Amino acid sequence: MSANPKKGFVSSTLSYKGGIGHWSWILHRLGGLGIAFFLILHILDIFMVGVSKSAFEDLLFIYHEPLLRPVIWALVFGVFYHALNGLRIIIQDFWPHMFRYQKQLATTVWVIVIVLTVFLVGVDIVGMMA
Amino acid sequence: MTTRYARTPKPSGSTFELLSWFYMRASGALLALMVVFHLVWMHYVIGLNNINFDVIAGRWTGPGGIFWRSYDLTLLILASLHGMNGIRFVTDDYIHNRGWRALVKALIALVLLLMVVFGGLVIFTFNG
Numbered sequence: 488m489s490a491n492p493k494k495g496f497v498s499s500t501l502s503y504k505g506g507i508g509h510w511s512w513i514l515h516r517l518g519g520l521g522i523a524f525f526l527i528l529h530i531l532d533i534f535m536v537g538v539s540k541s542a543f544e545d546l547l548f549i550y551h552e553p554l555l556r557p558v559i560w561a562l563v564f565g566v567f568y569h570a571l572n573g574l575r576i577i578i579q580d581f582w583p584h585m586f587r588y589q590k591q592l593a594t595t596v597w598v599i600v601i602v603l604t605v606f607l608v609g610v611d612i613v614g615m616m617a
Numbered sequence: 618m619t620t621r622y623a624r625t626p627k628p629s630g631s632t633f634e635l636l637s638w639f640y641m642r643a644s645g646a647l648l649a650l651m652v653v654f655h656l657v658w659m660h661y662v663i664g665l666n667n668i669n670f671d672v673i674a675g676r677w678t679g680p681g682g683i684f685w686r687s688y689d690l691t692l693l694i695l696a697s698l699h700g701m702n703g704i705r706f707v708t709d710d711y712i713h714n715r716g717w718r719a720l721v722k723a724l725i726a727l728v729l730l731l732m733v734v735f736g737g738l739v740i741f742t743f744n745g
Contacts, residue, residue: 516707519700519703520703520704520707522700523700523701523703523704526696526697526700526732527728527732530693530697530732530735530736531735533673533736533739534735534736534738534739536670536673536674536739536743537738537739537742537743540670543670543673544669544670547668547669550665550666550668551665551666551668559660559665563656563660566652566653566656567653570648570649570652570653571649573645573646573649574645574646574649576642576645577642577645577646580642581642607657607660607661610661611660611665614664
Protein backbone atom coordinates (compact mmCIF):
# COMPACT_ATOMS: atom_id res chain seq x y z
CA MET A 488 0.00 0.00 0.00
CA SER A 489 1.26 3.48 -0.68
CA ALA A 490 2.73 5.31 2.31
CA ASN A 491 0.18 8.11 1.96
CA PRO A 492 -3.18 6.96 0.58
CA LYS A 493 -4.09 10.51 -0.48
CA LYS A 494 -1.20 10.57 -2.91
CA GLY A 495 -0.97 8.23 -5.87
CA PHE A 496 1.05 5.03 -5.64
CA VAL A 497 3.88 6.27 -7.84
CA SER A 498 4.26 9.70 -6.25
CA SER A 499 4.18 8.34 -2.69
CA THR A 500 6.75 5.68 -3.62
CA LEU A 501 9.03 8.29 -5.17
CA SER A 502 8.64 10.99 -2.52
CA TYR A 503 9.26 8.77 0.52
CA LYS A 504 12.43 10.17 2.11
CA GLY A 505 14.26 6.93 2.84
CA GLY A 506 17.48 8.05 1.18
CA ILE A 507 19.84 5.65 -0.56
CA GLY A 508 18.32 2.57 1.13
CA HIS A 509 14.92 3.51 -0.30
CA TRP A 510 16.31 3.93 -3.83
CA SER A 511 18.12 0.61 -3.45
CA TRP A 512 14.83 -1.06 -2.51
CA ILE A 513 13.02 0.41 -5.55
CA LEU A 514 15.81 -0.60 -7.95
CA HIS A 515 16.22 -4.06 -6.40
CA ARG A 516 12.51 -4.72 -6.92
CA LEU A 517 12.28 -3.26 -10.45
CA GLY A 518 15.48 -5.06 -11.46
CA GLY A 519 14.23 -8.32 -9.99
CA LEU A 520 10.96 -8.07 -11.94
CA GLY A 521 12.81 -7.25 -15.15
CA ILE A 522 15.21 -10.18 -14.72
CA ALA A 523 12.30 -12.53 -13.93
CA PHE A 524 10.49 -11.54 -17.14
CA PHE A 525 13.68 -11.97 -19.16
CA LEU A 526 14.15 -15.40 -17.55
CA ILE A 527 10.71 -16.53 -18.82
CA LEU A 528 11.59 -15.30 -22.32
CA HIS A 529 15.03 -16.93 -22.08
CA ILE A 530 13.58 -20.32 -21.09
CA LEU A 531 11.25 -20.13 -24.11
CA ASP A 532 14.03 -19.24 -26.56
CA ILE A 533 16.28 -22.03 -25.25
CA PHE A 534 13.32 -24.45 -25.38
CA MET A 535 13.29 -23.80 -29.13
CA VAL A 536 16.78 -25.39 -29.34
CA GLY A 537 14.98 -28.67 -28.67
CA VAL A 538 12.23 -27.95 -31.22
CA SER A 539 14.40 -27.32 -34.28
CA LYS A 540 17.50 -25.52 -35.42
CA SER A 541 15.50 -22.98 -37.45
CA ALA A 542 12.98 -22.36 -34.64
CA PHE A 543 15.87 -21.36 -32.37
CA GLU A 544 17.75 -19.36 -34.97
CA ASP A 545 14.59 -17.35 -35.75
CA LEU A 546 14.86 -15.97 -32.19
CA LEU A 547 18.58 -15.18 -32.28
CA PHE A 548 17.85 -11.57 -33.23
CA ILE A 549 17.33 -11.04 -29.46
CA TYR A 550 21.09 -11.47 -28.99
CA HIS A 551 22.36 -10.39 -32.43
CA GLU A 552 20.29 -7.31 -33.29
CA PRO A 553 22.36 -4.15 -32.60
CA LEU A 554 19.17 -2.11 -32.03
CA LEU A 555 18.28 -4.40 -29.12
CA ARG A 556 21.75 -4.15 -27.58
CA PRO A 557 20.72 -1.34 -25.17
CA VAL A 558 18.05 -3.70 -23.77
CA ILE A 559 20.79 -6.29 -23.17
CA TRP A 560 22.91 -3.61 -21.47
CA ALA A 561 19.98 -2.76 -19.20
CA LEU A 562 19.79 -6.46 -18.36
CA VAL A 563 23.55 -6.59 -17.66
CA PHE A 564 23.23 -3.58 -15.35
CA GLY A 565 20.12 -5.07 -13.71
CA VAL A 566 21.80 -8.43 -13.06
CA PHE A 567 24.92 -6.82 -11.59
CA TYR A 568 22.85 -4.48 -9.43
CA HIS A 569 20.47 -7.17 -8.17
CA ALA A 570 23.39 -9.55 -7.45
CA LEU A 571 25.57 -7.01 -5.60
CA ASN A 572 22.70 -5.36 -3.74
CA GLY A 573 21.41 -8.83 -2.83
CA LEU A 574 24.81 -9.63 -1.29
CA ARG A 575 24.54 -6.39 0.70
CA ILE A 576 21.12 -7.49 2.01
CA ILE A 577 22.58 -10.90 2.99
CA ILE A 578 25.49 -9.23 4.83
CA GLN A 579 23.12 -6.94 6.74
CA ASP A 580 20.63 -9.71 7.56
CA PHE A 581 23.17 -12.23 8.84
CA TRP A 582 25.50 -9.72 10.52
CA PRO A 583 23.03 -7.13 11.89
CA HIS A 584 25.77 -4.87 13.29
CA MET A 585 26.61 -4.11 9.63
CA PHE A 586 23.36 -2.11 9.41
CA ARG A 587 25.42 0.67 11.01
CA TYR A 588 27.28 0.90 7.68
CA GLN A 589 24.20 0.62 5.45
CA LYS A 590 24.93 3.84 3.54
CA GLN A 591 28.58 2.98 2.97
CA LEU A 592 27.64 -0.53 1.82
CA ALA A 593 24.95 0.81 -0.54
CA THR A 594 27.43 3.31 -1.98
CA THR A 595 30.03 0.55 -2.40
CA VAL A 596 27.45 -1.52 -4.33
CA TRP A 597 26.80 1.43 -6.66
CA VAL A 598 30.51 2.02 -7.30
CA ILE A 599 31.22 -1.66 -8.11
CA VAL A 600 28.12 -1.97 -10.32
CA ILE A 601 28.87 1.22 -12.27
CA VAL A 602 32.51 0.25 -12.83
CA LEU A 603 31.55 -3.27 -14.00
CA THR A 604 28.71 -2.05 -16.24
CA VAL A 605 30.74 0.76 -17.83
CA PHE A 606 33.61 -1.65 -18.47
CA LEU A 607 31.47 -4.39 -20.02
CA VAL A 608 29.28 -2.03 -22.07
CA GLY A 609 32.48 -0.27 -23.18
CA VAL A 610 33.97 -3.59 -24.33
CA ASP A 611 30.74 -4.20 -26.30
CA ILE A 612 30.76 -0.78 -27.97
CA VAL A 613 34.44 -1.08 -28.94
CA GLY A 614 33.67 -4.57 -30.33
CA MET A 615 30.70 -3.27 -32.33
CA MET A 616 32.76 -0.42 -33.84
CA ALA A 617 35.66 -2.68 -34.80
CA MET B 618 12.94 -13.40 28.99
CA THR B 619 11.00 -12.01 26.08
CA THR B 620 7.92 -9.89 26.68
CA ARG B 621 4.82 -10.62 24.62
CA TYR B 622 2.48 -7.72 24.12
CA ALA B 623 -1.25 -8.30 23.78
CA ARG B 624 -1.42 -7.04 20.20
CA THR B 625 1.66 -8.85 18.90
CA PRO B 626 0.54 -11.42 16.34
CA LYS B 627 1.14 -14.95 17.53
CA PRO B 628 3.55 -17.02 15.45
CA SER B 629 1.41 -18.81 12.89
CA GLY B 630 3.03 -22.18 13.49
CA SER B 631 4.11 -22.41 9.84
CA THR B 632 7.79 -22.16 8.96
CA PHE B 633 7.00 -21.50 5.27
CA GLU B 634 7.81 -17.77 5.32
CA LEU B 635 10.99 -18.36 7.32
CA LEU B 636 12.11 -20.98 4.81
CA SER B 637 11.17 -18.65 1.97
CA TRP B 638 13.25 -15.85 3.53
CA PHE B 639 16.20 -18.21 3.97
CA TYR B 640 15.84 -19.61 0.45
CA MET B 641 16.02 -16.12 -1.08
CA ARG B 642 19.36 -15.51 0.70
CA ALA B 643 20.88 -18.96 0.09
CA SER B 644 19.83 -19.17 -3.59
CA GLY B 645 20.62 -15.47 -4.03
CA ALA B 646 24.22 -15.91 -2.90
CA LEU B 647 24.67 -18.85 -5.26
CA LEU B 648 22.85 -17.14 -8.14
CA ALA B 649 24.97 -13.98 -7.72
CA LEU B 650 28.02 -16.09 -8.61
CA MET B 651 26.41 -18.46 -11.14
CA VAL B 652 24.37 -15.90 -13.10
CA VAL B 653 27.24 -13.39 -13.31
CA PHE B 654 29.52 -16.20 -14.55
CA HIS B 655 26.87 -17.35 -17.07
CA LEU B 656 26.31 -13.78 -18.30
CA VAL B 657 30.01 -12.92 -18.65
CA TRP B 658 30.74 -16.31 -20.26
CA MET B 659 27.96 -16.09 -22.89
CA HIS B 660 28.28 -12.37 -23.55
CA TYR B 661 32.07 -11.94 -23.58
CA VAL B 662 33.91 -15.27 -23.65
CA ILE B 663 31.72 -16.86 -26.33
CA GLY B 664 30.47 -13.47 -27.55
CA LEU B 665 26.83 -12.53 -28.14
CA ASN B 666 27.21 -12.45 -31.93
CA ASN B 667 28.70 -15.95 -31.99
CA ILE B 668 25.78 -17.59 -30.20
CA ASN B 669 23.90 -19.95 -32.54
CA PHE B 670 22.34 -23.43 -32.60
CA ASP B 671 25.69 -25.24 -33.08
CA VAL B 672 27.27 -23.47 -30.09
CA ILE B 673 24.43 -24.52 -27.75
CA ALA B 674 24.28 -28.05 -29.22
CA GLY B 675 28.06 -28.43 -28.88
CA ARG B 676 27.95 -27.26 -25.30
CA TRP B 677 25.36 -29.89 -24.30
CA THR B 678 26.62 -32.82 -26.41
CA GLY B 679 30.40 -32.20 -26.34
CA PRO B 680 32.91 -33.52 -23.78
CA GLY B 681 31.73 -31.04 -21.11
CA GLY B 682 28.08 -31.87 -21.79
CA ILE B 683 27.28 -33.34 -18.37
CA PHE B 684 28.85 -30.33 -16.66
CA TRP B 685 26.94 -27.77 -18.74
CA ARG B 686 23.62 -29.62 -18.49
CA SER B 687 24.03 -29.77 -14.69
CA TYR B 688 25.06 -26.11 -14.57
CA ASP B 689 22.11 -25.02 -16.71
CA LEU B 690 19.63 -27.20 -14.77
CA THR B 691 20.87 -25.80 -11.44
CA LEU B 692 20.50 -22.25 -12.76
CA LEU B 693 17.04 -23.02 -14.16
CA ILE B 694 15.67 -24.36 -10.88
CA LEU B 695 17.35 -21.87 -8.53
CA ALA B 696 16.50 -18.84 -10.68
CA SER B 697 12.90 -19.82 -11.55
CA LEU B 698 12.03 -20.41 -7.89
CA HIS B 699 13.90 -17.28 -6.72
CA GLY B 700 12.20 -15.13 -9.40
CA MET B 701 8.67 -16.44 -8.93
CA ASN B 702 8.99 -16.23 -5.13
CA GLY B 703 10.10 -12.60 -5.57
CA ILE B 704 7.01 -11.89 -7.69
CA ARG B 705 4.94 -13.52 -4.91
CA PHE B 706 6.40 -10.96 -2.45
CA VAL B 707 5.35 -8.15 -4.79
CA THR B 708 1.76 -9.48 -5.05
CA ASP B 709 1.58 -9.60 -1.23
CA ASP B 710 2.59 -5.93 -1.13
CA TYR B 711 0.24 -4.55 -3.77
CA ILE B 712 -2.75 -6.85 -4.27
CA HIS B 713 -5.04 -6.46 -1.27
CA ASN B 714 -8.11 -8.27 -2.49
CA ARG B 715 -7.95 -11.85 -1.19
CA GLY B 716 -9.53 -13.40 -4.25
CA TRP B 717 -7.32 -11.59 -6.77
CA ARG B 718 -4.24 -12.38 -4.71
CA ALA B 719 -5.10 -16.07 -4.62
CA LEU B 720 -5.69 -16.06 -8.38
CA VAL B 721 -2.41 -14.25 -9.14
CA LYS B 722 -0.49 -16.61 -6.84
CA ALA B 723 -2.02 -19.63 -8.57
CA LEU B 724 -0.87 -18.14 -11.90
CA ILE B 725 2.65 -17.59 -10.50
CA ALA B 726 2.77 -21.23 -9.37
CA LEU B 727 1.61 -22.36 -12.82
CA VAL B 728 4.24 -20.22 -14.57
CA LEU B 729 6.92 -21.61 -12.23
CA LEU B 730 5.87 -25.18 -13.06
CA LEU B 731 5.91 -24.44 -16.81
CA MET B 732 9.34 -22.79 -16.58
CA VAL B 733 10.90 -25.80 -14.85
CA VAL B 734 9.10 -28.32 -17.11
CA PHE B 735 9.92 -26.57 -20.43
CA GLY B 736 13.49 -25.72 -19.39
CA GLY B 737 14.14 -29.13 -17.84
CA LEU B 738 12.70 -30.92 -20.88
CA VAL B 739 15.15 -29.34 -23.32
CA ILE B 740 18.15 -29.74 -20.96
CA PHE B 741 17.41 -33.43 -20.38
CA THR B 742 16.16 -34.57 -23.78
CA PHE B 743 18.34 -32.58 -26.22
CA ASN B 744 20.43 -34.99 -28.27
CA GLY B 745 21.61 -32.88 -31.17
